[in-house]
Amino acid sequence: MKAKRGPVWRWVRRLLIGATATVVGIVVVSAGIFFSGALAGVTQSNINDVEPDEPLPAISPEIRAAFQTMFVADLHADTLLWRKVVLNRTDRGHVDLPRMAEGNMALQVFTMVSRTPMFSRGPCLDGDRFDILNVLNMGQRRPISAWFDPVGRVRFQIDLFHTWEADSVERAEEDLETVRLEQITSGADLDAFVDAWEAGDRVVAGVLGIEGANALAGDATLLDEYVGEGGVRMFGPGYLFDNLATGSSTGCTAGGLTEFGVDVVQEALDRDVLIDLAHASPAAIVDIVELVEAHAEAEGRQIPVVVSHTGIQATVDSRRNLRDEEVRAVASTGGVVGIGFWSGAIGRTSVQRVAETLVATRDLLSEPSFAEAMRQRHGRYDPVDHLGLGSDFDGAVTTPVDASGLIYIAQALSDVGFTEPEIRRIMGQNVCRVLYQTLGGSDLATAAGRCHTLQRSPPTG
Numbered sequence: 366m367k368a369k370r371g372p373v374w375r376w377v378r379r380l381l382i383g384a385t386a387t388v389v390g391i392v393v394v395s396a397g398i399f400f401s402g403a404l405a406g407v408t409q410s411n412i413n414d415v416e417p418d419e420p421l422p423a424i425s426p427e428i429r430a431a432f433q434t435m436f437v438a439d440l441h442a443d444t445l446l447w448r449k450v451v452l453n454r455t456d457r458g459h460v461d462l463p464r465m466a467e468g469n470m471a472l473q474v475f476t477m478v479s480r481t482p483m484f485s486r487g488p489c490l491d492g493d494r495f496d497i498l499n500v501l502n503m504g505q506r507r508p509i510s511a512w513f514d515p516v517g518r519v520r521f522q523i524d525l526f527h528t529w530e531a532d533s534v535e536r537a538e539e540d541l542e543t544v545r546l547e548q549i550t551s552g553a554d555l556d557a558f559v560d561a562w563e564a565g566d567r568v569v570a571g572v573l574g575i576e577g578a579n580a581l582a583g584d585a586t587l588l589d590e591y592v593g594e595g596g597v598r599m600f601g602p603g604y605l606f607d608n609l610a611t612g613s614s615t616g617c618t619a620g621g622l623t624e625f626g627v628d629v630v631q632e633a634l635d636r637d638v639l640i641d642l643a644h645a646s647p648a649a650i651v652d653i654v655e656l657v658e659a660h661a662e663a664e665g666r667q668i669p670v671v672v673s674h675t676g677i678q679a680t681v682d683s684r685r686n687l688r689d690e691e692v693r694a695v696a697s698t699g700g701v702v703g704i705g706f707w708s709g710a711i712g713r714t715s716v717q718r719v720a721e722t723l724v725a726t727r728d729l730l731s732e733p734s735f736a737e738a739m740r741q742r743h744g745r746y747d748p749v750d751h752l753g754l755g756s757d758f759d760g761a762v763t764t765p766v767d768a769s770g771l772i773y774i775a776q777a778l779s780d781v782g783f784t785e786p787e788i789r790r791i792m793g794q795n796v797c798r799v800l801y802q803t804l805g806g807s808d809l810a811t812a813a814g815r816c817h818t819l820q821r822s823p824p825t826g
């Protein structure tokens with residue numbers, strides 16, 4: 366009898382020991398995480414590091430002077446994942462309001478992530494894997510509604526952003542050094558902001574964006590809530606894994622837009638929300654651009670799309686990066702490709718590499734037959750109009766500079782041969798133009814007229 370029961374018993378015993386160890390492990394780890402308020406800070410300073418692989422370039426007097434009046438905008442930061450307060454300067458992560466002001470930033474798109482599966486193995490990212498945001502949200506003592514539920518997480522981040530804005534306005538009334546944050550939700554907001562910024566006010570603009578249609582949990586009416594009540598103005602259906610709306614460039618199926626995806630992208634277009642192709646699969650990019658072009662034709666004006674944070678396959682061959690024809694598809698809508706600052710996107714963590722990738726992107730857009738087709742279609746065409754910054758600040762990446770160091774990007778652009786007007790467009794004017802066209806419903810000529818001349822009054826005294 367014993368001989369027969371032996372293997373079964375060993376198996377049961379192993380299972381019991383294994384299960385007990387797992388439960389104890391989970392309890393210990395969770396308790397440690399939950400009760401250590403420092404976790405958020407520790408993870409952030411390790412994960413969102415600033416460490417250039419190459420020395421930063423020396424700043425020339427010309428760039429120093431030009432940068433003081435330069436409109437600087439960035440298409441992607443995940444700061445809302447981490448921060449409770451951005452009003453104070455810290456050395457953690459990449460973005461806070463004082464560092465934005467120090468770096469002469471005018472505008473940052475703050476993007477909301479709502480699910481991040483970890484421990485994916487193999488060539489693709491499986492969305493069913495353990496969601497690291499469970500731990501992160503618990504560890505940062507966010508409300509229980511934000512622990513496991515993607516919708517709760519988005520609502521929390523929207524509220525958090527609105528709190529930053531209200532607190533900064535309140536504090537600015539007492540302390541003139543405070544940098545005010547203003548949410549941009551319309552063309553009128555952008556107009557008022559640009560006026561204040563040009564006049565030299567201590568103010569920065571924030572635009573709310575969604576990264577990944579999993580934020581909708583299959584319910585298209587939530588987009589209504591996020592846009593209407595939350596003021597979300599940018600929507601990227603894709604993220605690291607395939608979701609209910611779209612295939613992902615790193616997803617296991619990487620298919621095109623689903624029926625639900627078509628509905629939500631159409632809804633976003635109808636509500637003048639800027640569409641972000643970041644993380645979308647090649648098939649989905651084709652599908653989305655088709656919807657956008659049809660919408661543009663119906664509206665009788667250009668409807669630009671962006672890729673908020675990316676590299677290009679022409680310099681770094683990875684699935685996450687854009688193919689040549691995808692770069693051109695973005696430009697053909699009048700949109701902007703935001704080049705990232707992290708090594709996975711551009712090959713090395715350096716401002717020089719950011720500049721070199723922007724050169725390579727421009728070169729793809731300068732291909733003669735494409736350039737000629739663009740000229741015929743839009744009248745005016747300059748490849749540089751379609752280049753921008755998409756740092757991925759605070760996106761669990763190491764970057765060569767933080768928000769306070771963007772002058773080094775401007776210098777690197779100068780060092781690779783971009784002219785001053787070109788540098789101004791890449792550093793932010795192009796993002797301004799695309800936002801005007803989208804939020805303000807304005808045509809290309811009006812938006813370009815407003816944005817391509819932006820200059821801040823140089824500081825006095």
Ligand SMILES: [Zn+2]
Nearest residue numbers: 576643644674
């Ligand atoms: Zn991303």
